[in-house]
Each structure stands twice: as structure tokens, then as C-alpha cells.
């Protein structure tokens with residue numbers, strides 16, 4: 001019997017991709033997401049089975065039955081009032097809506113993903129609320145912070161994964177998370193040579209010459225801001241002639257392509273100048289390379305949305321190979 005699952009805060013379907021790649025027999029019965037652009041990408045890749053609306057408008061008794069509940073939900077602070085009221089009063093918080101769906105549907109498995117800072121968020125209160133409220137509803141919890149670069153993905157992206165198993169179905173079973181499926185994955189083999197789909201500006205050309213010591217500051221055609229006058233950080237063993245320049249609000253960093261890239265965020269995925277630059281080919285990373293950095297297959301289609309939206313959707317997504325690994329771990333624990 002396939003494991004029936006539903007996904008909330010689906011984005012572009014990173015959980016679904018990972019589950020489908022895992023080899024574990026599973027069937028998606030429901031997916032919800034509010035963002036219309038995510039829906040466009042989702043439909044281009046998976047077809048329908050997507051309920052496009054605000055999660056707060058979902059009536060749990062109208063949902064199909066499922067065994068597993070998946071969500072990479074946005075992390076919002078919970079108010080002090082919520083803490084005292086046993087949390088049920090926080091109707092505006094996505095997590096509490098998820099909890100109310102879990103309460104009604106009673107899935108045997110709950111699989112959540114979030115940023116590792118969830119543990120420290122609001123001085124530890126947010127994490128405590130999440131874990132306590134699942135335990136109070138009869139679940140045994142397992143949680144682990146995993147780094148995608150140990151799963152064949154050329155990006156160091158740490159995320160917390162929480163798996164809750166319903167105690168009346170699985171006793172006190174916990175998940176033995178596989179922490180590494182590969183060694184640290186370097187970016188170099190994932191570069192698509194000559195992919196000039198996002199060219200750099202004249203200003204970026206000058207910056208590259210400047211950082212490579214080929215152009216003195218006096219010859220720059222614009223005033224170089226203080227925060228850009230020297231590289232903020234140069235990675236160990238980094239060859240500046242063949243590296244990635246990453247723009248941050250604090251400055252520009254030179255990254256080695258013989259290591260995983262740092263976490264792709266919405267800031268550096270954005271529309272233009274903030275997308276990382278390859279110094280050798282003098283161009284921005286392409287959407288196809290960003291797919292690879294997130295562990296998405298080359299065939300995944302983002303052409304239904306703008307480049308900016310595609311990059312944002314990728315930066316918000318889960319890395320499917322990590323999901324795939326965890327589903328195998330879950331399967332091992334429950335079968």
C-alpha cells in the first residue's frame with residue numbers, strides 16, 4: 001500500500017520531488033499553497049493536484065485522508081499570550097493552523113522542515129511550542145539538523161528536519177537520520193560551461209578587474225563604495241581568477257568552487273546584481289545552475305515565471321535529495 005501524503009506550504013513541490021525520487025512507494029493526495037507564481041511552476045512540472053488558497057481557508061473535514069503530513073512552513077513568532085493560552089489562540093500563525101489540521105486528520109507521520117535558527121527563535125520558545133504541542137497530541141519526536149552538501153548537493157544548506165510518529169501507531173519508535181550520503185559536494189562539476197543566460201553589467205566587469213588587481217581604483221568609472229573596496233572574505237585555497245563572487249549587504253566574498261557554495265538565500269538569488277558571479281567566465285550563475293545548487297533536476301521547468309521568481313522559488317525550496325534520504329529513514333523506521 002502506498003504511503004498517502006499531503007503537503008502544506010508546498011512552494012514548488014520540493015517535498016514531492018524528493019519523495020518521488022526516494023523509491024518509497026507513496027502517493028500525493030493533497031497539496032496547498034497560497035502563492036500563484038508557485039502554482040504556475042508546480043503545474044508546469046506536476047500537473048494539477050494543487051489547492052491554491054490561503055491555508056487559513058482550509059476546512060480540515062474536507063481534506064482527503066492521508067498517512068503523512070509534510071510541510072516546510074514559514075517561521076513566525078508566537079506571542080506571549082499564545083504561550084499562556086496553550087497556543088491554540090494564535091489563529092494568525094501558520095504553525096497553529098498546521099497543528100489544527102494535524103489534530104483533525106491525525107496523520108501517522110508528520111514531517112516538518114525549517115531553518116536551523118528555529119531552535120533559537122524567540123529564545124527557544126518557538127521550538128518548545130512546536131515540539132511540546134506535537135508531543136501533547138500523542139506524537140514521538142525525532143529531529144536533526146542536516147547539511148545538504150552531504151547529500152550530493154553542492155550547497156552547504158543546514159536545515160532542521162522534525163519527524164513526529166503517532167505513538168498509538170508506532171509506539172516510541174524514533175528516526176535514525178542518515179547524516180551523510182556523500183562527502184562534502186564541491187560546486188565545480190555542477191558548473192554549466194558557457195551558460196551566459198544572465199550576463200553581468202559593465203559595473204560588474206570593472207569590479208572583477210578591480211578584485212583581480214587588473215584595474216586600480218583611480219581608473220574605475222564610478223565611485224567604489226567603502227564596503228566594496230576590498231573583498232570581505234576570501235575562502236581558503238580560493239583562486240580569484242576562477243571563483244564565485246557573492247554579494248552580501250556587508251561586502252563581497254570570494255568563494256572557492258572546489259567546495260560547496262554557501263546557502264542560497266532569497267537575497268542572493270534575487271533579480272540581478274545580487275546573483276553570485278563566476279569570475280572566470282564573467283557571468284552570473286544561471287537558473288539551471290541554481291537548480292543544481294538546490295538538488296533539483298535539470299528537467300525541472302521554471303519557465304512559467306520570471307527569472308526573479310524562479311530564483312526566489314528555488315531559494316525558498318527544500319533540497320529534494322535530503323527529503324529523499326529522510327523518507328527512506330522514515331520508511332525504515334515504520335516498516
Ligand SMILES: C[S@@+](CC[C@H](N)C(=O)[O-])C[C@H]1O[C@@H](n2cnc3c(N)ncnc32)[C@H](O)[C@@H]1O
Pocket residue numbers: 008009010011012013014015032033034035038053054055056071072073074094313316317318
Ligand atoms: C519556505 S517556503 C516552502 C517551500 C517548499 N518547501 C518548496 O520546496 O518549494 C514556505 C511557503 O509557505 C507558503 N505560505 C505562507 N503563508 C501561507 C498561507 N497562509 N497559506 C498557504 N501557503 C502559505 C509560502 O507562499 C511559501 O511558498
